Amino acid sequence: MPLDDGRTPTGDDPPRSHRGVPLLGAAAAALWRPASTVGRVFLALARLGRSCGLHDSLCSAQTYLERDARFRIDGASNIQATGLPK
Numbered sequence: 001m002p003l004d005d006g007r008t009p010t011g012d013d014p015p016r017s018h019r020g021v022p023l024l025g026a027a028a029a030a031l032w033r034p035a036s037t038v039g040r041v042f043l044a045l046a047r048l049g050r051s052c053g054l055h056d057s058l059c060s061a062q063t064y065l066e067r068d069a070r071f072r073i074d075g076a077s078n079i080q081a082t083g084l085p086k
Contacts, residue, residue, distance in 0.1 A: 034040050
């Protein structure tokens, strides 16, 4: 029967994660989840904001690569291949 402080009667401590939190299965996995509704809403908004920021940065990179003059090929007549054997 475990003692109140989390140690077994033999005096051994339960296994701990790298953060020092006891590994107790699903209970330990749920420690990062907020308990209140406000916390859950804040976490959802933070995830949504992060996803929108990632999407925005990828769209900006795509637009840059499509519209920058250094990457544009105006037509097939402008393509030159040099150094190829005849």
